[in-house]
Amino acid sequence: MKEVVPLGKARDTAIFGSKAVGMGDAVRAGLPVPPGVALSGPIVDAVASGEERAIEKVAKAVRPLHGPLAVRSSAVDEDGAEASFAGQHLTLLNVPSVDEVAPALSEIWWSANSDSAITYRQRVGLFTRPSVAVVIQTLLDPDVAGVMFTKNPMSGADERVIEASWGLGEAVVAGLVIPDHFRLDRSGQVLERKPGRKSISIRGVPGGGTVEEQVSAELSERLCLDDDQLGELGRLASRSEQIYGPARDIEWAFAGGTLYLLQCRAVTRAGI
Amino acid sequence: MAGAPVDAVRRVPLFAELDRHEVEQIARLFKERRFSKGETVVREASGGAAFFLIDSGEATVSVGGADRATLQAGDYFGEIALIDEGTRSATITASSELVCYGLTFWDFRPLVQENGAIGWKLLQSMAKKLRAAEHA
Numbered sequence: 001m002k003e004v005v006p007l008g009k010a011r012d013t014a015i016f017g018s019k020a021v022g023m024g025d026a027v028r029a030g031l032p033v034p035p036g037v038a039l040s041g042p043i044v045d046a047v048a049s050g051e052e053r054a055i056e057k058v059a060k061a062v063r064p065l066h067g068p069l070a071v072r073s074s075a076v077d078e079d080g081a082e083a084s085f086a087g088q089h090l091t092l093l094n095v096p097s098v099d100e101v102a103p104a105l106s107e108i109w110w111s112a113n114s115d116s117a118i119t120y121r122q123r124v125g126l127f128t129r130p131s132v133a134v135v136i137q138t139l140l141d142p143d144v145a146g147v148m149f150t151k152n153p154m155s156g157a158d159e160r161v162i163e164a165s166w167g168l169g170e171a172v173v174a175g176l177v178i179p180d181h182f183r184l185d186r187s188g189q190v191l192e193r194k195p196g197r198k199s200i201s202i203r204g205v206p207g208g209g210t211v212e213e214q215v216s217a218e219l220s221e222r223l224c225l226d227d228d229q230l231g232e233l234g235r236l237a238s239r240s241e242q243i244y245g246p247a248r249d250i251e252w253a254f255a256g257g258t259l260y261l262l263q264c265r266a267v268t269r270a271g272i
Numbered sequence: 273m274a275g276a277p278v279d280a281v282r283r284v285p286l287f288a289e290l291d292r293h294e295v296e297q298i299a300r301l302f303k304e305r306r307f308s309k310g311e312t313v314v315r316e317a318s319g320g321a322a323f324f325l326i327d328s329g330e331a332t333v334s335v336g337g338a339d340r341a342t343l344q345a346g347d348y349f350g351e352i353a354l355i356d357e358g359t360r361s362a363t364i365t366a367s368s369e370l371v372c373y374g375l376t377f378w379d380f381r382p383l384v385q386e387n388g389a390i391g392w393k394l395l396q397s398m399a400k401k402l403r404a405a406e407h408a
Contacts, residue, residue, distance in 0.1 A: 048303050050274035103306075110305050113376050115360065119319035127321075127357055129378035 002043035002054055004061040007135070010038035017041075017074030017133035022244070022264055029243045031236070031261050034070075036137030037061045039105070041076060044132050047102050048109035055102045062098050062136055068204055069095040070139040071104045075112060076131045088117040089132060093168065094139055094204035101136065108134060139204060140260060144224040145169030145253035146179055150237040151246065153267050159191060160184040160237045164224050166215055167201030169251055169262065176200060176212070180223050188234030195221050225254075232259045240264050276302035276373035280325055285401065286351045289393035297383060297390075302373035307331075307366040316363040320353040321377040329370035334363045342367070354380045355398075 003015065010016040010024035020038035027033050039058065046054035062069070073089035090111035092104045111117060112130035121127055146164035153161065163179040165171045172179045178196035185191055198220050200212045225233070233252065236259060240248050244264055251263040281287055281299040290298070302325070307313055313331060314320055325348045333341040333349070340362065343349065349364055354377055384391045 050304065052274075106304065107306075109303070110374070113322055113374075113378075115314050115318040115320045118321045122319045122357065129376075 001040055002046055002057070003038075003040040004043060004058055005038050007033065007036045007038055007137075014076055015040045015133065017076045017131075017135075018265070019072060019074035019263065020133055020135045023135060023137075025243055026240075026261050026264065029239070031239060031243070032259060033261055034137045034140055035065055036135055037065070038074070039134040039136065041131035041133045044105050044109055044134050048106040058101060058105070059098050062101055065136065065138050068097075068139045068208070069101065069104075070135075070137050071095050071101065071108065072135045072137075073108050073112065074133040074135050076133055088112065088114075088120050089130075093170065093210050094208055096206070096208040100208060105134060108132060140168075140253050140255040140262075141204060142168060142253035142255045142260075144229075145251075145262075146172045148233055148237060148250040148252060149267055150241050150248045150250065151267065152183070153249070158186065160186075160234060162225070162230070162233055163196075165196070165198045165201065166219065166224055167203050167213070168210065169253055170210070171198070171200060171202045171212075173251070176202070180225065182225065182230060184230060184234045184237075186234075186238070188231050190227060190230055193223055195223050197221060198224065229254060229259070236261060275300040276325055276327075276375075280327075280346060280373070283346060284325065284348050284351065286354075286394065286397050289396050290390060294387075294390050294393070297387075298375070298380070301379040301383065302375045305372050305374045307370040307372070309366055309368050309370075311366045311370075313364040313366055313370070313372070314350055314360045314362075316361065317359050319357070320350055320360050322374045323350045323354045323376075323380075324348060324364075324372040324374050327371040327373055329366065329368045331370055332365045332367045334365065335361070353377060355394075 007023045008027035010020040013021045016038040043054050070093050072091040075089050090108045095104045109132050112132045144164055146169050149161040152159050162182040163172050165177045165179045171177045177198045180196045181194040183192040201215050202210050203213055205211045247267045249265050249267045253260050276299045278296050278299045282295050326345050328345050331343045332339055
């Protein structure tokens with residue numbers, strides 16, 4: 001079905017993909033999630049095919065979202081147990097306006113049908129038509145962002161592990177910086193604070209896309225989270241485990257003094 | 273407009289035996305895809321599931337790192353990927369801003385499976401290609 005729904009109404013992973021439904025669960029549970037919509041695989045396919053009605057339907061749903069947009073794939077077989085397509089399908093940050101959404105969706109659709117994605121599908125024994133659902137959200141302009149594991153992914157210890165850096169969290173996710181490293185116990189007590197070397201930050205640029213900005217030497221080695229923020233993250237970890245279950249891998253961001261949940265999935269690293 | 277220009281699709285030898293209505297059905301299945309200058313469109317020895325018809329711009333064909341040809345508007349590549357699950361025989365790189373129409377295995381196969389007449393004509397085209405290769 002060619003569907004576009006607010007994130008809070010995305011309930012079926014077979015239609016909207018695991019990322020969209022995960023965000024939908026967060027919205028329904030009252031967690032702070034940037035406003036957004038979920039697109040089913042067929043409507044993304046229709047937009048990539050140039051179908052005017054589908055393009056207009058998506059534009060109408062996206063228009064109320066403010067500011068630049070983050071357009072992320074949420075493939076229905078993504079993040080699955082047997083094969084993860086998360087690295088194969090494109091995410092486009094800072095799509096500047098609703099007029100740029102259709103080309104962005106086309107690009108994401110093609111990323112799932114690119115030679116590298118097809119080679120990957122063949123390697124894992126899934127030479128089947130990709131279904132590319134998508135999440136479109138308001139792009140935050142975070143002061144600080146990163147990842148958090150609600151259980152230590154390396155040791156398996158029952159503690160929160162947080163990695164944080166300035167700007168968009170992609171600097172941490174893509175390994176472009178040595179992030180600040182924190183450990184908290186389940187009560188939120190800080191067990192460890194280790195400053196990293198955050199020599200760049202990723203920021204959106206007005207015309208679309210992102211840019212890597214140099215960070216001053218002083219800021220690079222200064223801790224980017226204070227104890228209040230760590231406390232908020234600890235509470236988000238507890239709430240996320242209540243909603244999704246134990247051992248979660250969370251992407252988060254602080255923007256304008258508010259903590260946002262950007263993604264929450266099961267930890268897949270060793271030790272868990 | 274959705275799909276690729278019918279006249280451009282008709283010029284592809286694989287579709288040469290098809291009548292206009294059949295070509296129109298295939299043309300509607302194409303999706304536009306844009307590449308930046310320097311971007312790799314298909315990579316030698318990698319898997320692939322799409323056939324491309326160039327609408328505008330230029331691309332370079334290379335095999336084993338050596339440039340072999342330049343492609344431009346109306347040229348096409350990757351048609352065998354529509355039929356088998358084999359690997360790419362060459363690398364194609366956009367040498368300018370490149371706009372293509374792409375047709376995937378997943379969109380093409382159901383049309384052929386549901387339409388024996390199209391399937392038969394494609395077989396005839398493939399047979400001609402095989403004979404030409406034998407006599408080359």
